[in-house]
Structure formats: C-alpha cells, structure tokens
Amino acid sequence: MLFETLIAEKVTFHFSRVFNSEITPDQLVFQPTRKEFAGDITLVVFGMSKISGKSPEVTGQMLGEALMSETDLVSDFNVIKGFLNISICNDQWIKQLNSDYNPVTLDETGTPNQSRSPVLVEYSSPNTNKPLHLGHIRNNLLGYSVSEILKATGNNVMKVNIVNDRGIHICKSMLAWKKFGNEETPESTGMKGDHLVGKYYVLFDAKYKDQIKELKATGYSDEEAEKNAPLMLEAQEMLQKWEAGDLETLSLWSTMNQWVYAGFDVTYRKLGVDFDKIYYESETYLLGKSIVEEGLSKGILYKKADGSVWVNLQSEGLDEKLLLRADGTSVYMTQDLGTAVMRHNEFKFDKLIYVVGNEQDYHFKVLFLILKKLGYEWADRLFHLSYNMVDLPSGKMKSREGTVVDADELIDNMIVEAEKLTVELGKLEDFNSQEAHELFNMLGLGALKYFLLRVDPEKRMLFNPNESIDFNGNTGPFIQYTHARIQSVLRKAASLPGLKNYRAFDLPGYTGILPKEKELVKVLVRYREALEDAADKLAPSILANYAYELARAFNQFYHEHPIIDPDKATTSEFRLVLCDQCARVIAQSMKMMGIDVPQRM
RNA sequence: GGCCUCGUAGUUCAAUGGAUAGAAUAGAAGUUUCCUAAACUUUUGAUAUGGGUUCGAUUCCCGUCGAGGCUACCA
Numbered sequence A: 001m002l003f004e005t006l007i008a009e010k011v012t013f014h015f016s017r018v019f020n021s022e023i024t025p026d027q028l029v030f031q032p033t034r035k036e037f038a039g040d041i042t043l044v045v046f047g048m049s050k051i052s053g054k055s056p057e058v059t060g061q062m063l064g065e066a067l068m069s070e071t072d073l074v075s076d077f078n079v080i081k082g083f084l085n086i087s088i089c090n091d092q093w094i095k096q097l098n099s100d101y102n103p104v105t106l107d108e109t110g111t112p113n114q115s116r117s118p119v120l121v122e123y124s125s126p127n128t129n130k131p132l133h134l135g136h137i138r139n140n141l142l143g144y145s146v147s148e149i150l151k152a153t154g155n156n157v158m159k160v161n162i163v164n165d166r167g168i169h170i171c172k173s174m175l176a177w178k179k180f181g182n183e184e185t186p187e188s189t190g191m192k193g194d195h196l197v198g199k200y201y202v203l204f205d206a207k208y209k210d211q212i213k214e215l216k217a218t219g220y221s222d223e224e225a226e227k228n229a230p231l232m233l234e235a236q237e238m239l240q241k242w243e244a245g246d247l248e249t250l251s252l253w254s255t256m257n258q259w260v261y262a263g264f265d266v267t268y269r270k271l272g273v274d275f276d277k278i279y280y281e282s283e284t285y286l287l288g289k290s291i292v293e294e295g296l297s298k299g300i301l302y303k304k305a306d307g308s309v310w311v312n313l314q315s316e317g318l319d320e321k322l323l324l325r326a327d328g329t330s331v332y333m334t335q336d337l338g339t340a341v342m343r344h345n346e347f348k349f350d351k352l353i354y355v356v357g358n359e360q361d362y363h364f365k366v367l368f369l370i371l372k373k374l375g376y377e378w379a380d381r382l383f384h385l386s387y388n389m390v391d392l393p394s395g396k397m398k399s400r401e402g403t404v405v406d407a408d409e410l411i412d413n414m415i416v417e418a419e420k421l422t423v424e425l426g427k428l429e430d431f432n433s434q435e436a437h438e439l440f441n442m443l444g445l446g447a448l449k450y451f452l453l454r455v456d457p458e459k460r461m462l463f464n465p466n467e468s469i470d471f472n473g474n475t476g477p478f479i480q481y482t483h484a485r486i487q488s489v490l491r492k493a494a495s496l497p498g499l500k501n502y503r504a505f506d507l508p509g510y511t512g513i514l515p516k517e518k519e520l521v522k523v524l525v526r527y528r529e530a531l532e533d534a535a536d537k538l539a540p541s542i543l544a545n546y547a548y549e550l551a552r553a554f555n556q557f558y559h560e561h562p563i564i565d566p567d568k569a570t571t572s573e574f575r576l577v578l579c580d581q582c583a584r585v586i587a588q589s590m591k592m593m594g595i596d597v598p599q600r601m
Numbered sequence B: 001g002g003c004c005u006c007g008u009a010g011u012u013c014a015a016u017g018g019a020u021a022g023a024a025u026a027g028a029a030g031u032u033u034c035c036u037a038a039a040c041u042u043u044u045g046a047u048a049u050g051g052g053u054u055c056g057a058u059u060c061c062c063g064u065c066g067a068g069g070c071u072a073c074c075a
Helices: A004-019 A046-052 A056-070 A090-096 A134-152 A168-180 A193-217 A222-228 A230-244 A247-271 A289-297 A332-347 A358-373 A377-381 A407-424 A433-453 A476-495 A515-525 A527-537 A540-560 A566-591
Strands: A029-032 A041-044 A074-080 A083-088 A119-122 A157-163 A277-280 A309-312 A320-324 A351-357 A382-387
Touching: A004 A029, A004 A041, A004 A046, A004 A056, A046 A056, A056 A074, A056 A083, A119 A134, A134 A157, A134 A247, A134 A351, A134 A382, A134 A407, A134 A433, A134 A527, A134 A540, A157 A332, A168 A193, A168 A230, A168 A247, A193 A222, A193 A230, A193 A247, A222 A230, A230 A247, A247 A407, A289 A309, A289 A320, A289 A332, A320 A332, A320 A358, A332 A351, A332 A358, A351 A358, A358 A377, A358 A382, A377 A382, A407 A433, A433 A476, A433 A540, A476 A540, A476 A566, A515 A527, A515 A540, A515 A566, A527 A540, A527 A566, A540 A566
Parallel strands: A119 A157, A119 A351, A157 A277, A351 A382
Antiparallel strands: A029 A041, A041 A083, A074 A083, A309 A320
C-alpha cells in the first residue's frame, strides 16, 4: 500500500521509544482510510495495545503525536476507536508523481525472463469431437490471462495445451461421418471443421438413442440396450482398430482431426490466445506405465489378484485408485502421471499450473498426492487452477440437450452487438471501414472477456445470452471508452502550446494537490499491489476489478476537472501526468486480460 | 451415504478478521456553452439460518437448510 513501508518503519522506531517495548513491521495492520474519515492511510492499533500496555485509543494518540512531531511524513492524524488515521504531507504526494515515479515499471515488452526456470501453464485442453463452447472460453481466457500476469511479474512462462485427440468420443464422430456423411468436407459444406465434426458427434448420439429405444421395445433393460446398441459396438470396434494401428481408421482419424484443428485455430485466433507448445494425447497416452512399474517395484503401489495396479490413499483420507487395468492398459491418471514427469524432465519447471474445471478437483488432488508418494519433490509445485462452471439462465449447459452456447456464434454475436450500439451512438464519423471493423472486434471481445474474467474463478457464474452483455457499468467497453477518452485529452493537450512536454515534468512549487487528484494517485499507486495479488492468487478478477475502479475514478476526476487551462500550466501538467499514468495502467492491466484498448472511439 | 465448492440488494458481481458490507444494473429524480454523455450527481434496496472463537466475523470453527460438483478398470 502507498506509504505503508515508509510509515511502518517510522512506527516501529517510535513505538519502541514511546512505549519501551518492541514491535515488528509485520505486526502492523494498515488499510486505506475510508472516505468518510480524514486521512490517507490507517493503522489498526487494536492488536498493538497489548504490547504497549495502553488502551487502543491512547496507543493511537501517542503514536500519532510522535509521528507528527518527529517525522516529515505526517501532516495530521486522528484517532477513532482503535484506528489511527494518518494524513500524509502534500510534498510526499507530489513526490509520488515526480518524474522518476512511474507505476508501470514492469516489462512492457512481455519478454520472458529466460534465466528463470519456466512456469508451465496448461490450459484449453479441448476434445476433438466438438467445437468449443462458453465453458472453454472461460478456460482459455483464464489460462491466457494468468500466463500474461505471471509474465508481467517476471516469470518465464510456457503456455501449453494438451489436445484430447483419441478415445471413444472421436470414434463416435468418425463412425457417424462414415455411415451418414456422404463424404462431406469443410470445403464442400463451407462449415468450420470443428463444427462439421461436432455435427456428426451429435448425429451419432441421436441415432444411438434411436437404437436404444428400439432395443428396449424388444425387451432389453436400459443397461443392456446401451451396451448392445449396434452403433456403440461399432464405435468400440473402431477404437480397437485405432489402437491396433489400422491404416484406414488412422487415416480417417487424421483427416477429421485436421479439420478440427483448423477450426480451433480460427477460434483461438479470434480469442487472441496462443500456445508455446501443443501436446497430443495420442502421443502421450502410453506414458506413465513405466512410472507405475517403478512405483510397484519400490512397494509404493500394489497389484491386485487380477493383475490391476492400485495406490492406496486411505491414510490421506482418500480412497484406493486404479493406475493400470488388469489387461495392462493405462487410464487417465496413468497418463497424467506420465506427462507430469515428462514435462519436468523436459523443462525443469518452477511451477506447473493446470487450468482445468473444478469437476476434476478430486483427480488433481489424487494426482499430486501420488507424485508426492512416488518421491518427486516437485510435486509441491503443481497447482490446479480450478474454475467453476458458467451457467445459463436455464441452468447448466448440456451438450446432449443442445443448451450449449457455441463459442464462435457467441463471439460473432458480441461483435454484431458492438457494431449496432456504436452505430446507434454515432461514434464512427472519422473511421474508415477497416478501422470500424477493428473497433467492433475490440469492443465485442472486450465485453466478453471482461465479463468472464471479472468473476472469481472459484465461483459459479451466470451468463445470459439473450441480454447479451452490457456495454455500460462494470464492463470492458466502459474501460475501453475511458482509455479512448484519456487519449483524446492527451491529443488535445499535445496540440496546445506549452503543454507538449508534460511527460517529462517536474512540479516547481506545486503544492496544492486537490482531493480528487489525491484519490486518483491513490488508485494509481495501488496498481502494483493489485498485480502482485492477481499473480499470487492466479485470479485475473482482481486485475479486472482494479481496472474498473481506475476507470471509474478517472471519470469522476475528469467530471470535476474537465478543462485544460493553458494559463495554469502547472495545474494542468499535474493532471496530464495523472491522465497519462491512468491510460498506461489501464492499457497494461487490460492487456493482461487479453483485451485491446482503442486509441479513439 | 462419503468428500469438495458455493449461498451477499430484484438481478450480476466486490469486500488480506476491521470502522456505517462496496459497485454495476434495474426503479425514482437530475446534469450537456466544456479535451468524448458508452459520462456524471442524488435516491430506494442485501450477508440463507442457529450456535461458537474475540476488542471486532460476510470472512475462521460446528450444526441446519439450499444449489452444484466428485465419488468409473471414461478422458
């Protein structure tokens, strides 16, 4: 917090002098002073009164007096209950905005620090049998944003993706295409590849359901019907062929996967997310067996009579978990053990962060425990960044019931909506068609990204597609608008004689800092703190809400001080530096959420 | 059944154990001679419930109620 370190140092020094007992800086609790009280920073003295031996009020009063008379930081103070409200001298405030002060000290180029061992962020991890939907968007934005935040705080980040390109689900799409597809291709239909494959996945499910119904009519039970439906049997046969390396199956698999990848690429590009390395499960699913064998030989794992391999986690309060089937084939867990070890061998990562939905909380808990049991010390540096689902007003999204919100469709709608509103507001007078198009993109995606990122990842959130997304209030477009507005102010200032060099300013004799200016400085200076918090908790929501607070504070400030007055260059300079800093901090925090900000709109 | 999340204004979201629980939106009333009104000002309105811990609890602990997830030799 602003001035916290400075004050803390003085407090510990004077505390021991005044009360004859010691207190350490980490015992001090600071908070910003609430608006309704006089002061800039508040020291909570309840906890200190035990050490001082005096009541909270007296402790606060005596400390306040000492700070005021013995330091040049404090201009005033008051004590209310156990709260010591401290006012900071004006010249200290101005120092904060002096030419050597720059809140944006982070690496603006985004170049990772290569000398540090990398932080791996795994996100997206799609299946190749259907297009991406709203839930994936939350995942992608979270993963991308967390990566950018970590980069900005000096980490060497590797973004990785593991594509689930094998298994029975792919076979279902392949089978339906083979039987009912009439050789359709993305080219012949004009459909995006992932949507085309998804169409056959849905078709499989529909036909499969018909068959179940027929079987049940002939007296099968639910379970028998599901198991014995011809389509399901065929799909399983196909999976076996795939695993056996059957050329025809592999070739179809490869063709359809390429369609999907081409489709995903389009969506990823629209979302502005990317990866440094992509893994494919078809290449990694066999990993992990040797690790299990090793654990077995060390006696950490055990074999049951049927030959299956298990780990016992009952001492950790969990259950037994299967790691290898009786036939020696691997399961999901085996594969994840393998990829984790492989990634550590490959990168010697500092951390590995898995951005995966919270329905897999248990899986990751178990995964980390097993690795720990197997003796990998780096197991402590694995994190599951768990996020909750996105709900629709009708409840949970269910692909089978067709209540999913398709990613591409949603993105396109957002852009159309942005266009409608912008045109309505008549904002486009000096935009050519390409610039206008870029602006709609920025606004539509800004709205969507901000909407999904401003909510704490742990929390379930609600998305209402009919209402689309607001462009007013706590939204991406509001912040984007504020940035454009500031740029406009700065352009105007640059055109005025005498104000061209406001960036390299110092403040000769300027002392009369106004309350609104002070408020803005306070918000600005908390930026670093917000960023470190966001990196610490892997929560872009902190940055999102911070960016909004800053935009709002700016609009209020601007409302009160709207005029550039060339006659009062000093005052204006100070304000322009504030503007400049606001724009830079807004742009940078938005960038870390993958949101572009317009220069004008 | 067991385990894990989560319950905050009508609605969508905030709040390192701190002061009178903040915003937005919806509702009511206002502000444009101005560098951008996608702005600003005023106003109505909330911690599911019962205990406990303490100077102080939305936050920590226990119970109840409610929502969701996990509890596969699927991934």
